[in-house]
Amino acid sequence: MKRNVQVLLLLFLGVGLLHISLLTDLYLRYVRPGLRPALIASGVLLIALGAVSAARDGFPFNRPRAEGGQGHDDGHGHGHAGGPKVAWLLYVPALTILFLAPPALGSYTASRDEAEAPKAPSSASSSGESLFPALPDTGVAPMSLNDFSARAVWDTDGTLEGHTVRLTGFVTPGRHGAWYVSRLVISCCAADAQVRKVRVHGAPAPPADTWVAVTGTWHPTGKAGTGNASPALDATAVRRVPEPKDPYHDMG
Known part of the structure; x- marks a missing residue:
C-alpha cells in the first residue's frame, strides 16, 4: 500500500501541475508568469517518475508474495506491507490542485x-525636472x-x-x-x-x-x-x- 500511495501521488501531482500551468492560466494565482516553464517541466518530471515506478512494480503495483505464501505477513495474520493510514492525506493537496484550485489571495x-x-x-535631477x-x-x-x-x-x-x-x-x-x-x-x-x-x-x-x-x-x-x-x-x-x-x- 505504501508504494501505491507514493506512485499515485507522483502522478496526481504531475497532472495537477500540468493542469494549472499548461492547460489553464490558474498558475498565475500562485506564481509569476516567468515560472510557467519550470512548473510545466516539474509536472512532466513527476508524471515520468510515477510512470517509471508503476512500470517497474507492475500494475496494480503488487509485489510478488514471498516463498511459502506468507508475503509480508508475520505468520500470525498481521500484515506489515501497508503504510500508515495517514499517508492517504497526502492526496488532499494533489487532488485540490487538480479539481479545486484555490483562488488568488484577496x-x-x-x-x-x-x-x-x-x-x-x-532626488530630482539638476535640471529641476x-x-x-x-x-x-x-x-x-x-x-x-x-x-x-x-x-x-x-x-x-x-x-x-x-x-x-x-x-x-x-x-x-x-x-x-x-x-x-x-x-x-x-x-x-x-x-x-x-x-x-x-x-x-x-x-x-x-x-x-x-x-x-x-x-x-x-x-x-x-x-x-x-x-x-x-x-x-x-x-x-x-x-x-x-x-x-x-x-x-x-x-x-
Whole structure:
C-alpha cells in the first residue's frame, strides 16, 4: 500500500501541475508568469517518475508474495506491507490542485497585513525636472495603485491635483465602514505578497473581494514628501469588473 500511495501521488501531482500551468492560466494565482516553464517541466518530471515506478512494480503495483505464501505477513495474520493510514492525506493537496484550485489571495490577506509604504523616489535631477511625470490634461488617467500611492505620499509638485484617475483592484473592508481598493503584488510567489491599498471616500463599499474600477480624484491626507501622507481617493464612480487573468500584475 505504501508504494501505491507514493506512485499515485507522483502522478496526481504531475497532472495537477500540468493542469494549472499548461492547460489553464490558474498558475498565475500562485506564481509569476516567468515560472510557467519550470512548473510545466516539474509536472512532466513527476508524471515520468510515477510512470517509471508503476512500470517497474507492475500494475496494480503488487509485489510478488514471498516463498511459502506468507508475503509480508508475520505468520500470525498481521500484515506489515501497508503504510500508515495517514499517508492517504497526502492526496488532499494533489487532488485540490487538480479539481479545486484555490483562488488568488484577496481581502483576507490585505486586511491583516499593513500596506507597504511606497519608497521615496530618487532626488530630482539638476535640471529641476519633477520626480513624477505629468498626467494627461484631459480624460481619465488609468493608474496602478503603486504609482498613485507613491504620488500621494511623496509628490510635492502636486501632479495628482485636478486630475481624474482610475484605479483597479479588489475591495478590502476596513474599520468603521471604511473600505479600500487593493492589490497584492508578488516578487516570486504568493508567499511573498505585499499589500497595496488606497482608501476610497464618497461611495458605499461593494462586497469584499469584488473587483472594481474606481474613478475619482485624489483625497489629500497629511503632508506629501514627509512620509506621513496616506493614499486616498474621492470616488465619483465605482464599477464592477472581472478579475484579471493575472491578479498580481498591477498595471492600472
